Amino acid sequence: MNRILRATAALGVGALVVTLSACVPESDPGTIQGAPSAAADDLKCGLGTGEQAAGEPIKVAAVATASGGVDFSSSPNSAKAYFDCVNDNGGINGRPIEYEFGDDALDPTKTAQLAAGYASDESVVALVGDATFVGCDVANVEYKKAGLYSITGVGVPQACFESSNIAPVNAGPRTSALAVLQYFERQGQADTFFAVGLNTRGNGDWAADGIEKYTAEAGIDLVGNVLSDPAESNYLPLVSQIKQAGPTSLVIVDPAPITASILAAAEQQDAKGDIQWACTASCYDAQFGEQIGDYWEGFVSNSELALVTADSKDANQWRAVMDEYADADAPRDTFSQAGFLAAKIFVDTLLPLDADTLDRETVSEAVLGVKGYESDLLCAPWYYGEADEHHANHATRTAGIEAGAYVELEGCQDVTDPDMAGILEREQSEGLLNK
Amino acid sequence: MNLLPFVVAGLVIGSVYALSGVGVLVLYRTTGVLNFAHGAVGGMAALLVWQMVELRMQPPVAIALGVAAGAAIALLFGLVAGPFLARVDQLRKAIATLGLALALLGLMLFVWNDKARTIRLESSRISFDVAGARVNVTQLVCLGLALLVVVGTLLALRYTSTGTSMRALASDRELAAVVGTNVRLVENTAWAISGAVAGVSGILLADQTRLEPAFLTFLIIPELAAVVIGRFVSLWLTLVGGLAVGVGQSLVSAWPTVSAFSTAVPFVVATIVILVAARRRVVTVRVVRT
Numbered sequence: 001m002n003r004i005l006r007a008t009a010a011l012g013v014g015a016l017v018v019t020l021s022a023c024v025p026e027s028d029p030g031t032i033q034g035a036p037s038a039a040a041d042d043l044k045c046g047l048g049t050g051e052q053a054a055g056e057p058i059k060v061a062a063v064a065t066a067s068g069g070v071d072f073s074s075s076p077n078s079a080k081a082y083f084d085c086v087n088d089n090g091g092i093n094g095r096p097i098e099y100e101f102g103d104d105a106l107d108p109t110k111t112a113q114l115a116a117g118y119a120s121d122e123s124v125v126a127l128v129g130d131a132t133f134v135g136c137d138v139a140n141v142e143y144k145k146a147g148l149y150s151i152t153g154v155g156v157p158q159a160c161f162e163s164s165n166i167a168p169v170n171a172g173p174r175t176s177a178l179a180v181l182q183y184f185e186r187q188g189q190a191d192t193f194f195a196v197g198l199n200t201r202g203n204g205d206w207a208a209d210g211i212e213k214y215t216a217e218a219g220i221d222l223v224g225n226v227l228s229d230p231a232e233s234n235y236l237p238l239v240s241q242i243k244q245a246g247p248t249s250l251v252i253v254d255p256a257p258i259t260a261s262i263l264a265a266a267e268q269q270d271a272k273g274d275i276q277w278a279c280t281a282s283c284y285d286a287q288f289g290e291q292i293g294d295y296w297e298g299f300v301s302n303s304e305l306a307l308v309t310a311d312s313k314d315a316n317q318w319r320a321v322m323d324e325y326a327d328a329d330a331p332r333d334t335f336s337q338a339g340f341l342a343a344k345i346f347v348d349t350l351l352p353l354d355a356d357t358l359d360r361e362t363v364s365e366a367v368l369g370v371k372g373y374e375s376d377l378l379c380a381p382w383y384y385g386e387a388d389e390h391h392a393n394h395a396t397r398t399a400g401i402e403a404g405a406y407v408e409l410e411g412c413q414d415v416t417d418p419d420m421a422g423i424l425e426r427e428q429s430e431g432l433l434n435k
Numbered sequence: 436m437n438l439l440p441f442v443v444a445g446l447v448i449g450s451v452y453a454l455s456g457v458g459v460l461v462l463y464r465t466t467g468v469l470n471f472a473h474g475a476v477g478g479m480a481a482l483l484v485w486q487m488v489e490l491r492m493q494p495p496v497a498i499a500l501g502v503a504a505g506a507a508i509a510l511l512f513g514l515v516a517g518p519f520l521a522r523v524d525q526l527r528k529a530i531a532t533l534g535l536a537l538a539l540l541g542l543m544l545f546v547w548n549d550k551a552r553t554i555r556l557e558s559s560r561i562s563f564d565v566a567g568a569r570v571n572v573t574q575l576v577c578l579g580l581a582l583l584v585v586v587g588t589l590l591a592l593r594y595t596s597t598g599t600s601m602r603a604l605a606s607d608r609e610l611a612a613v614v615g616t617n618v619r620l621v622e623n624t625a626w627a628i629s630g631a632v633a634g635v636s637g638i639l640l641a642d643q644t645r646l647e648p649a650f651l652t653f654l655i656i657p658e659l660a661a662v663v664i665g666r667f668v669s670l671w672l673t674l675v676g677g678l679a680v681g682v683g684q685s686l687v688s689a690w691p692t693v694s695a696f697s698t699a700v701p702f703v704v705a706t707i708v709i710l711v712a713a714r715r716r717v718v719t720v721r722v723v724r725t
Contacts, residue, residue, distance in 0.1 A: 069649050071549045199695075226691075231698050233644045233654070236444045237688040256551035261645040264553055268562065269440070269569050283551060291553050331548065 032286060032332050034405060035309040035319060042320035045085035046092070046347050053091025057098035058358055059123045060346070062153075063114045065133040068106030070255070072131035074331040075153030075339030076101035078318070079129025081325035082343040092347065093355035104132055111135025112142065119146035125363040128346045129153040129339040136160035148360060149367045149384070151346055153339035158206040167390035169338045169345070169382065171304040171415070173203065174210040176280035177253045179302045179396045179415045181211060184249040185218065186413075189276050192221045194247035196238065196262065198254050199227040207253045207280075213418045223247050230258075235265035242271060249276035256283040260292055267295045276300065281396070285333045289401040299401045300409065305337045305377045307399055307408050312376035314344070341377050345370060372435035379412035383432040391423050392432075440568040441685045447574040449661075449681020450581035451639050455654075456661035456673040457584050458632030463667060464605040465625035468520055469529040471655055472512070475539035476630055477637020478651030480505035482543055484638055485552050485646060494557065498638060505634020506627045508539070513626030517619070521608075536652060543648035552646045559642055577639055584632065585674045597624055657684070660701035664708045680704055 044050075060083070066073035080099050087096040102114040111132050118124045119142040127150035132139065136152075136159040143150060143165035155161055155168030171179070177195065184190040195211045198204035204227050215222040223245040228238060239262070242250065252259045259279050266272060278300035286308060292299065306315045318340045322332060330336065349366050350358065371383040379395035395414045399406040427433055459473050484501035488494055512535055520528045562571035592598035600621040603611035612618045636658075637651055644650070657680050664676025680701050688697035 067544060069544065069549065229695060229698060234444055234448060234685055234688055236440060236685065237694060240440060255549070257549065257645060257647050260551035260553050268559065268571060285550060287550055291551050293555060331550070
C-alpha cells in the first residue's frame with residue numbers, strides 16, 4: 001500500500017508542476033465579447049425605486065428540464081435574476097416575488113407531478129420562465145384544471161405551442177428551421193435544400209413536416225429531409241448523403257452537441273463544398289463558433305430573439321441583470337433572454353394592478369389579457385389570449401459566424417409557416433398585436 | 436455507392452471498441468470485475484481534457500493528464516471498493532461498477548452543461564485520400580494503437596512478473612494468494628491500466644464521435660459486445676469482435692432503409708456469438724458421451 005501511496009503522491013506533485021508550467025496565457029475573459037458595457041439605469045427593474053420590497057410575497061413557479069442530459073435551466077435562472085432585481089426595486093407595488101422552479105429531469109411523469117403540485121398550491125399565482133423539454137402536454141392538463149397559466153420561456157416540442165394554458169416566448173424549432181430556409185430563399189441560395197433533424201416524436205418530425213410543406217408550396221426542390229437516431233455515433237453516412245444530394249443550402253435542426261459532431265464529420269470528409277450550411281437557434285450560442293473551428297467560417301444560424309450582443313434597452317438590461325444577479329458562469333444565450341423576457345412580461349402585466357387583490361384568479365385574467373407587448377428582444381409584439389394554441393413569436397433574426405463569433409446577417413423577418421394560418425387570422429381578428 | 440469510407444470509419448471506431456474491450460478484459464480476468472463504468476471513466480477523461488484545453492493548457496499535456504485521471508479514477512475505485520468486491524459474486528461486482536458508472540455520469544452532467552463541445556486532436560487535421568475515402572492521422576493512430584495494445588498486453592502477460600501474477604489470479608485467485616502473489620498490488624495495477632486504457636479510448640472516441648457524457652458512458656455496450664465475442668478470454672478475438680461490431684454498424688448505416696438499426700448491431704452480433712458458442716458446447720458434450 002505504501003508504494004501505491006508514494007506513487008500517487010509523486011504523480012500528484014508531477015501533475016501540479018506540469019499544470020502550472022503548461023498553461024498558455026488566457027485572453028481577456030468578459031462575459032459577452034463585443035457587447036456594450038452596462039449603464040446604471042439598466043438595473044432599474046420594475047418600479048425602479050431602489051428599495052427592497054417588504055410586503056407579503058407573491059408566489060410564482062416554473063417547471064424546467066435541468067438534468068437528465070438536457071439543461072434548460074438558463075431560462076428559469078434568468079427569470080429569477082430579473083425577479084431578484086425587481087424585488088430590490090420596490091417589487092410589485094411593495095410586494096416581493098417569491099420564485100422557485102422544479103427540475104423534471106427529462107421525465108414526463110415528474111413534469112406531471114411538479115405541475116400538479118404547483119396547481120394544487122393555491123398561493124402559486126402563475127408560472128413564469130418554464131422550459132420543459134418533455135412535458136408541456138401533461139403539464140397543460142393540470143394547469144387547465146386549476147385555472148393556472150404559464151408564460152413559458154422556452155418551448156421545444158410541438159405540445160408547448162399547442163396548449164391552452166402555456167404560451168412560449170421563443171419561436172421553437174419548426175419556426176427556426178423555416179426561418180433559415182426562407183433566409184436562404186431570399187438570398188437566392190435555396191434552389192435545392194436539405195434538412196437534417198432528430199427522430200423524436202412531436203419535435204424532429206414536427207420541424208421536418210414544416211420544411212416539407214413549405215418547400216412544396218414555394219416550389220423549392222427538397223433533395224433530402226433526414227431524421228437521425230438520437231444515439232447515432234457515426235455521421236459519415238449522413239455526410240455522404242448530403243454530399244451526394246449536393247444541395248445549395250442546408251439546415252441542421254439538432255441540439256448543439258449533435259450539430260457540432262455532424263460538422264466535425266463533414267470537416268473530416270471535407271464535405272463543406274459550395275453548400276451553405278446552417279442550423280436552428282439551438283446552436284446560436286457564444287461558445288459554438290469557437291468549438292466548431294475555422295473551417296466553418298460563414299456558418300449561418302437563426303436567432304429567435306435579439307442577438308446576445310445587441311445594443312438596445314431590454315437587451316442591455318438583460319445583460320446587466322445577469323451580471324448583477326446571476327452566477328458568473330450562467331449561460332448568456334437565447335434561452336436566458338427568453339426567461340428574462342417572460343419574467344419582464346409578467347412584471348409589466350402585474351404592475352398596473354392593485355397589489356392587494358393579486359391572487360391566482362386576478363393574475364390569470366391579467367396574463368390572458370396580455371396583448372401587443374413590445375420589447376426590443378422580440379421582432380413583433382407578444383400576446384397571450386384565450387386559445388388552444390400559442391405561438392406569438394414567429395419573426396426572427398439571422399446570424400453568421402465571422403472570426404469565430406456570431407454577427408447579425410439579417411434583421412427581423414416574419415417566418416411563413418403553412419400551418420399557422422389560424423394564428424395569423426386570430427392576431428388580426430382579435431387585435432392581439434395592439435395594446 | 437462507394438462503401439470504402441464506411442469500411443474505414445467502421446474499422447476506426449471498431450478499433451477503439453476493441454481497445455476499450457482489451458481494458459475491460461484485462462480487468463475482468465485479473466479481478467473478476469466486469470467494469471460497466473469503463474465508458475464513463477473514458478467520458479470523464481475526455482471531458483477533463485476538453486476543460487483543461489479550454490483553460491488554455493497545451494493539448495498534449497492535457498491529454499496526458501486526462502489519461503492519468505482515467506487511471507486515477509479507476510485505481511481509486513479499485514482501492515476503495517476492491518477489498519469488498521473480492522468477497523462477493525461476479526454479478527454483484529458488475530452491479531457495483533454500474534453504480535460507479537451512474538455516479539460518474541451524474542457528476543459529468545452536473546459539472547458540464549449540455550452546450551456543444553468538441554475535442555480536436557491535432558492529428559485529425561492531417562488527412563489524405565485513400566481510394567476515395569478520406570483518412571486522417573487520428574484514425575491511423577486508433578487502428579495502430581488497438582493492434583499495439585493487444586500485442587503489448589499479450590507480451591506483458593507472458594514475459595513480465597506482473598503479467599505472470601495476473602495470469603495466476605485469472606486462473607485461481609486463492610491459490611495465487613497462497614503461493615505468495617501480492618493479490619492487492621496486482622489487482623490495483625489492473626485497475627490503473629484498465630483506467631488508463633479507458634481514458635485513451637474515451638479521448639479517441641470523443642474526437643471520432645461525440646463529446647457528450649451520456650453518449651460516451653453508454654458506448655460500454657458495443658465495447659462489451661467486443662469482449663463477448665472474445666468470449667471473455669481471447670484478446671485477439673476481442674480485437675476481431677470490436678472491428679466486426681464497428682464495421683457492421685457503419686455498413687448498416689450506409690443504407691437508409693436499415694440505417695435506423697445501426698445501434699442494434701452490437702446486440703445482434705453478441706447474441707449470435709453467444710448462441711453459436713452455446714451450441715458448440717452442446718456438441719462437445721455429445722462427443723464426450725458417445
